[in-house]
Amino acid sequence: MRRDEEKLREYYADAPDDISLDAVDLDRVPSHVSIIMDGNGRWATARGLDRSRGHVAGVDALREAVTTSVRLGLDVLSVYAFSTENWRRPRREVELLMHLFATTLVNELPLFHQENVRLRFLGDIDALPARTRKVFQQGLAETADHTGMTFALAVNYGARAEIARAARTLAERVASGQMAPADVTEDALAGCLYTAGLPDPDLLIRTSGELRLSNYLLWQLAYTEFYVTDTLWPDFSRWDFLRAVAAFQHRSRRFGGVASS
């Protein structure tokens, strides 16, 4: 993805002691970074606040992650915002999150226009409350002709359900004679996932120190490098993002083969 070097240098000007833009090779930034944003509740509880305040603070961190990704020149940023299991949270928290998703999208559309960001959703958004669904569909339509970074928001997403849905689609095609069983390949299945057409993530970041995948992108993360930080999501900054990219660049990715010399 094309990147504005001047804006990038300015964005990363006030470096803390331990990290700066010099720590990363700008010719080798990952194409797709995915984030499990975790720790909003703990961030709020630690401050004696209601959990909802953690989600509100999480919006600021997400805005910074989107801007950082654009500045670094990523092709895709994807984030896990709401899983199929998150419906089990207290009703008030679910309602707050659905409201926050819709309101944030409306508020952030100017940023998406300004930065030429195309929006995409991973998950079953048809099952969301009417206002959230409507705002999401508007966001899709309004950013459809943007040619810059793709921002993929996983909402009402579960990886097992996604894979089962893809398998069902292929089974229906075979049953109707549109394709032969032998055509059920990895590529065919990947083409039926919510992420169809996107590159697999190169780097997965999980905040708040949890070492779990939580039913996220099980198919797509097969060869992804993981980076886990204890930082809680609302505190995750452009510098934490840079630390993750620098760590990623020190890994040796072999995709099951041997390291090239």
Ligand code: FPP
């Ligand atoms: C995990 O923290 C976070 C979520 C379930 C929601 C993610 C939502 C945001 C970051 C708000 C902004 C997002 C959008 C798309 C506008 P948690 O509640 O599981 O934290 P805990 O593990 O400390 O309880």
